[in-house]
Amino acid sequence: MKKKPLAQNAALVSVLASILSIVIGLLIGFVVLLLVNPGAAAEGMAAMLGTGFSSLDKFGKVLYQTAPLLLCGLSVGFAFKTGLFNIGASGQFTMGAFFALYAAIVLQLPWWACLIFSMVGGAIWGIFPGLFKAFFNVNEVITSIMFNWIGMYLVNILCANTPKILASAWGATNSDRTAAIADANAGALIPSGPMKAVFGDSSWINISIFIAILAAIVIWFILEKTTFGYELKACGNNKEASRYAGINANRNVVISMVIAGALSGLGGGIYFLAGTIQYVLVKSILGMGFNGIPAALLASSNPIGTIFSSLFISYLQVGGASMQPNFSSESTDIIVSVIIYLAAFALLMRQLIVKVLTKRKDKEAKV
C-alpha cells in the first residue's frame, strides 16, 4: 500500500501550521516579557499560559469573556463573508448594551426580553452603514467608524438623561455608571442554569457561552446551507456576477449589516447582563467590538472557527490580566497582541511546512 505523502495531508498540515505559529508567537511574546521585566518573565509567562486553567473560577472568566467576543467575531466575520468590513461592531455592541440595560433597569423586563432588545439596538446601529453603502455607495468602513463614536456619545447622553438607569437611583451614590443589575432587577441577570453545578458560585459563569455558540451554529447554517447565505456569499465574492444572476445586492448589503449589528448588539447585552460589570459613562469606545476583528480573521471568518479563536484570545486575556502587577496592563496587551498576530501567520506557515516536506522528499528520492 502506498502511504499518502505528509505534505498532501491538508488537515494535518493545517493543524501543524497553527500549532507552530502559536509556539513561535509565544516565544516572541517571551522575548518581549524579557525586555520589559527580565526578573519576572518566566513567572509572567507561566501566569499567562496557566491562569485560564488554574481554577474553575478563572476558567469561568474565560468563558464569560469568550461569549461577547465570539458574538462580535461572528458579527465581523459574517459581514466579511458578504464582502463588507464591519468595523462598527463596537458601536453596535454599545448600542446593544444600552438597549439591554434600558429594558432591564427602566422597563424591568426579564433577561431574555432584554437580550431581544439588545439585538434590536445593535441591528438599528448596523442598518445605517448598510443603507449608506447600498444606496449612496458610501464606504461602510467610514460610516461604521463614525457610528462607533456617535453610538458611544449618544448612549452616554441617553444614560445621563435617564436618571432611573443610573446607579444613583438604586441606592448607590455614583451617577457615572448604570445601576447594578442585581439591585435593579435580579430577573434580568442571565441565569447560570446547569453551569452552576460545575462552576459552583463563580460570579462569572452563566449560560451566555451557550447563547454565543448557538449563534455561531445558526450563522454557520445560514451561510452554508441556505439560499440566503448563498446569495450573501455570492455578493461578497463577486458583486457583478450576483447582479447578473438577479440577486438584489443592495438589499443583501442592508440585511447583512442588520444581522451583523444584531450579533454585536447581543454581545453587548450578554456582557452587561452578567451582573459583574456596570456601564461607565466615559469617553472611550469599548474594545470588545474591535477585538472581534482578530477573532474573525484568525478563523478566516468561519463561524465555527470563531468559537475557538475567541476562546483562544479570551484565554490569553485572562492570563494577561493575572500578570499584573509585575507587568502593566499595556505591556500584557502588547504580548497578547504579538501572540495573536503570529497566530495569523498560520497560512504562511502552512506553505513553509509543505515546502520543507517536499524538499526532503526530493532529497530522499535523489539518494
Place this chain on the structure above:
Amino acid sequence: MAEDYVIEMLHITKEFPGIKANDDVTLQLRRGEIHALLGENGAGKSTLMSVLFGLYTPEKGVIKKDGREVKVSDPNEANRLGIGMVHQHFKLVECFSVLDNIILGVEETKHGILQYEEARKKVMALSEKYRLKVDPDALVENITVGMQQRVEILKMLYRDNEVLIFDEPTAVLTPQEIDELMEIMRNFRKEGKSILFITHKMAEILAVADRCTILRKGRGIGTVDVAGQTPESLSRLMVGRDVKLKVEKKPSVPGETVLEVRDMVVPSRSHNNNAVKGVSFNVRRGEIVCIAGIDGNGQTELVYGLAGLEKITRGTVRLCGTDMTNLPVRARSKLGMSHIPEDRHKHGLVLDYSLEQNLVLQRYWQPDFQRSGVIRKDAVRTYAERLIGAYDIRSGQGPVTVVRSMSGGNQQKAIIAREIDKQPELLIAVQPTRGLDVGAIASVHQELVAQRDAGKAVLLVSLELEEVMNLPDRILVMYEGEIVGEFDPAKTNVQELGIYMAGAGAKIAGSPRLDKFVDKVLDKREKRKEAGRK
C-alpha cells in the same frame, strides 16, 4: 550540430489535485521562430506556459535557456531571463492608468520620484512602432478588452523581453486586430524575438507559425512543421479524430417575435456620449440573429441594456409581448431570458464558488433546489453531475472543483450549460465560443442551432467573422452604437461586412482614405485565407 534553441522545456510534469495537467511534455523553441502550442481546452497548454513563466513549479522536468539549465521560480525571474507573457485573462490593475500598468514593476525613479515622462516617451514610441494604439492616460477598467491586450503586449515590449508568450491572444480581437497582431508577430520574428503562441485557431497557426507542438490531455503528441499542414490535419492531431469545421443547419423557419427592441438608448460608462443610440430590431422564434461589429461599438452596452444590468434611458424592450424595459434582472430571467455574458469572470461566474454552486447560479431559488430557504444539496449535486456529463465539463474534482482552478474553456462550457439548460425563450449569447477549441466550438454551435430548431430565439453577439458568416440566419452590423446594416449571410460576404463594420456604410462610402484602409484590411484577410489554404 545542436539546434539553436532559446528555450527548452524537457519532460515537464505538473500535477494538480486530481489531474495531471502536464505529463512528460517536451517543447523546444528555436531562436527567432513562431512556435504554436495547440491543444483542446484543458489539454495543459496554459499550465505549461505558466510553468515557463514561473507561476507554477513543475514536479519533474528541466527548463533550459540558451542551453543552460535555469530555475524559473517566479515571474520576476522569468522577466530577468527575458521571458514575457500575455495571459489569456489579463493581469492588469483595473484602477490604474494604461501607463501605470505598463511600467508597474519596472518603474524608473529618480530620488524616489517616478519618471513618468521618459516612460511615456518609451511607451508611445513602442506604441507607434508596432501600431499598438493605446491611450496612456485611460483607466484600464474603462477600456475595451482589445485595448487591454495591447497594454499587455506593450508591457512585454517595455521590458525588452526576447521570448514572448501569447496565451490565446486572438480570442478577444476583431478580425482587423487579428491581422495586425499577426503582422506584429512577424515583425517580432524579424527582429529575432522568439514567440510561443497558444491558440485553437488553425488559420492563425497556418498563417504565422513555423512549427507547432500539440498537446492532448496533458501529454505531448509531438512537434510538426506547419508547412504542409491543413486545418483538417491539425484538428485531427489535436483532438485525435476528424472534426467537422462547418456548422450544419437546415434553413431557419422563423415564427412569432420573441424579442422586440424599439429605439433603445443606453448611456456609456466610459464617455459622455450614449453607447447605444436608438437601436431597433426584432428576434423571432427559430432564428439566430447576430450582432456583428468591431469590439467597442456598443454591443456590450446593448446586451447590458437587454439583460437589465444597465438602465436604458430611452426606448422599450419587450420579451414575448411583455414590456420588460424596467424589470430587474431576476424578473427578466423568469420571463425566459438566458444570457451567456461576454466576460465570464466579471459576470458569468463566482470564481471562488464550486462548479456545482455556479451551475445553479440562475436557479438556486427554484423549488427544485431549495426547500423553505435551505439549499437541497443532493438535488444540486445530481443536477450538476448531469450537466457535467451532458456538456463534457472537465475539471479536477468534479462538482466540488473550485471554478477558479478550471481551464478557461471549461469555465465557458459551464456557463453555456447553465444558460441553455434553463430552457429560455430568448438566449443571448455574447462571444459564446471565446477561448474554446474547435471541437468545443462545433458543439456550442450545434447547441445554438438546436435551440433555434426547438423554436427558441437566439441573439448572438460575435466579433469573429468566421462565426458571423457561418452560424446566424440574419446579421445586423453595429457601428458606433447604431445598427448600420442588415444582411442575409447567404447573400453577403466577408468583404461587404468588413466595410460596414469599419463604418464605411452607405453614408461615408467614397471617402478615399477609408477606402484605402478597407482595401488594406481586406487584402490582408485574403492573404491569410490563402496561407490557410496552403
